[in-house]
Amino acid sequence: MNLEHKFCQLGAEVTVTDGTVISGYASLFGQSDQGGDIVESGAYKTSLAQKRGIKMLWQHDPTQPIGVWDEVREDSKGLWVKGRLLTDVAKGREAASLINAGAIDGLSIGYRTVKSRKDDKGGRLLSELELWEVSLVTFPMLPSARVGAKGDDPDVVMLRDLAAAFENARLLMGPT
Numbered sequence: 001m002n003l004e005h006k007f008c009q010l011g012a013e014v015t016v017t018d019g020t021v022i023s024g025y026a027s028l029f030g031q032s033d034q035g036g037d038i039v040e041s042g043a044y045k046t047s048l049a050q051k052r053g054i055k056m057l058w059q060h061d062p063t064q065p066i067g068v069w070d071e072v073r074e075d076s077k078g079l080w081v082k083g084r085l086l087t088d089v090a091k092g093r094e095a096a097s098l099i100n101a102g103a104i105d106g107l108s109i110g111y112r113t114v115k116s117r118k119d120d121k122g123g124r125l126l127s128e129l130e131l132w133e134v135s136l137v138t139f140p141m142l143p144s145a146r147v148g149a150k151g152d153d154p155d156v157v158m159l160r161d162l163a164a165a166f167e168n169a170r171l172l173m174g175p176t
Contacts, residue, residue: 004110004111004112004113020067020084020085020086020087020092020096021082021083021084021085022067022081022082022083022084022085022099023071023080023081023082023083024080024081024082024107025077025078025079025080025081026078026079026080026081026107026108026109026134027039027044027078027079027109028077028078029041029043029076029077029078032123035123036121036122036123036124037123037124037126038119038123038124038125038126039078039079039126039129040125040126040127041074041076042074042127042128043074043126043127043128043129044074044079044129044131045074045128046114046128046130047111047114047128047129047130047131048072048073048074048131053069054069054072054081054131054132054133054134055069055132055133055134056068056069056083056085056133056134056135056136057110057133057134057135057136058091058095058135058136059135059136059137059138060108060110060133060135060137061135062133064091065086065089066085066086066089066091066092066095066136067083067084067085067086067089067092067095068083068084068086069081069082069083069134070082070083070084071083072131072134079109079131079134081107081134085099095136099136104136104137104138106136106137106138106139107134107135107136107137108134108135108137109129109131109133109134109135110131110132110133110134110135111129111130111131111132112129112130112132113126113128113129113130114128114129114130115127115128116128
């Protein structure tokens with residue numbers, strides 16, 4: 001089975017408490033990622049109804065589970081997750097440290113597309129996904145949210161995200 005990955009950079013939507021508890025949105029509805037895909041509301045409904053345990057992995061590596069997702073649900077904004085990094089696992093301790101230092105700030109979903117169609121811009125509208133895992137990653141594709149270490153000011157995080165988006169656009173456009 002070929003799993004696809006969709007990245008979501010975490011922002012004020014996601015919180016980290018006590019260095020190990022993570023909660024927030026792993027996927028947001030209606031937002032085009034850098035690959036042109038848009039996840040539609042309800043895309044996870046069938047998959048989540050199957051009550052299969054969604055794995056928390058490090059960088060999509062199935063040999064490196066780093067925690068557990070205690071709650072995974074779909075709401076009007078997207079796919080909300082809450083879980084715990086396991087600090088008894090070496091990579092879990094490492095992930096907690098990297099998140100707290102701001103070196104890792106992305107989430108990415110591992111999924112299989114069940115139903116999709118093309119939009120008028122050539123991107124995909126994903127209407128049903130089979131969710132397998134949510135990973136902590138270095139390079140996310142959806143720049144609308146970011147892991148916020150405990151105490152981050154949401155306005156500062158938003159300005160940092162905006163500055164990064166402008167810088168990425170400038171690099172893509174090349175010299176003027």
